[in-house]
Amino acid sequence: MASFSAFGNILVARYLRGRAASNFWTPQLILSEVQSLSLQRYEGSPCTSGIVFTSEPTIFVKKLDKTLYDLEGVDYEGTFDVDFFSSPPTYRYVDGKNAFYVVDNSRKIIGVLRIRSPMSYTVYDRAVFSHLRSVFELEAGRTFVAISNNQGTVTVQSRNGLQLRWKNLFWSVCDTDIIVDFLIEFGLEVPLATKIVSLLFAISDMRFGALLLVVDSDCALPRSAGSIGGTDFSAALKELSKGKTVTQAMESNEILGILTSDGLTTINKDGVVLSAGDIIDLSGPGESSVTGGGRTQAAVAASRFGVALKISEDGPITVFHKGDCVIKMQR
Incomplete structure (x- = not known):
């Protein structure tokens, strides 16, 4: 899509990459794919899903709080790539509300992260990503979450609490x-x-x-x-x-x-x-x-x-x- 090479996407991807890293291809690809998904509808409903990115997957898996989350491995040799969300199971099975793909910097799909007790989190918790607070506290390298939601927008939550929102082809910053x-x-x-x-x-x-x-x-x-x-x-x-x-x-x-x-x-x-x-x-x-x-x-x-x-x-x-x-x- 045209926004893939848009200046706004490049800026956001470089911000998510961090100063220490040189490659922002994976963050940019994640943004592009989630944006494309946000523009789709299936059976009359918006298509939603979510990605948790980590630059240190080994530390991520080791430190993940198993009392709060399940991490299910996926028997798949491929990588997160262009047109990843081209089939309904990719976004119906992992909806970006209670389930998220975990992807590392080499675009390897580490698994599917599921919230063990989704009813424990209110709409207020989810609006500020409190349901994923423990994930951001892992200190597993660079970490961010990108989701497509029911309003056809994309929200990116970073570890420092900053929210980036993509709506009507433009990015905005929301700092609670x-x-x-x-x-x-x-x-x-x-x-x-x-x-x-x-x-x-x-x-x-x-x-x-x-x-x-x-x-x-x-x-x-x-x-x-x-x-x-x-x-x-x-x-x-x-x-x-x-x-x-x-x-x-x-x-x-x-x-x-x-x-x-x-x-x-x-x-x-x-x-x-x-x-x-x-x-x-x-x-x-x-x-x-x-x-x-x-x-x-x-x-x-x-x-x-x-x-x-x-x-x-x-x-x-x-x-x-x-x-x-x-x-x-x-x-």
Whole structure:
């Protein structure tokens, strides 16, 4: 495909190769094949799979945590090559969610890595690759994971926590630490900031829109002009979320319903939900000059009371503070 020799692919492959190595053919080939797969559909569904690359396969196999993963050898003398995903079994049997091919620098297929307890990992864990954290901690040379997902995009996770996302033929960089550090500086504890970012990434991956405000003070909240739904029953449902923590709502999975039901969800720095489904009053001074869609205008207005985190339906995550856009990540 044309993107195989694209400048973006070369840059990403060279980054994944690392300074010590001279050959970036294998990383580039992996990127190209996973990109090609992301553009395919089979029986109406997107084709997905995943590759774990290691430059030190012997160390990888020796150090792999057998309580978390199974590594099944494949009786195959060939190598990972062009058109590897040309037949359905290659991506149906190894889906890039709970199973991944392990490939070394010589393109040898070491085996199929399977997660032993896939139900132990939530959508939030998977959005930030927590289900493969132990793999990145092996210190088996250069290691990265490349997957094709249900949105027809490619995600590459590196050992240093950096995510690279290929979408619409372009690469973008997503560093979870940027938002985590910003929230910590704002006053959140590390565990809560980390959970919120995994939540944002999960909603982005699902291609839902949402707007979350972390207020500076529980006593100063944005003025509401109404609520989403407009019925007494909707109002009653909205009250169910009040007083719960983000952690509790994530464990019950209701946080997805709370955030993606439209409107503004407000929490304090301890992660307690103060309100949900609010329509922000945009009639204040200076708000009429804000451009963009309704969610962007609401995010700017809400950010005057704290940190507003907006997820767009097509993936990007934007952070606003004091009326300004301070972080934007394409996903």
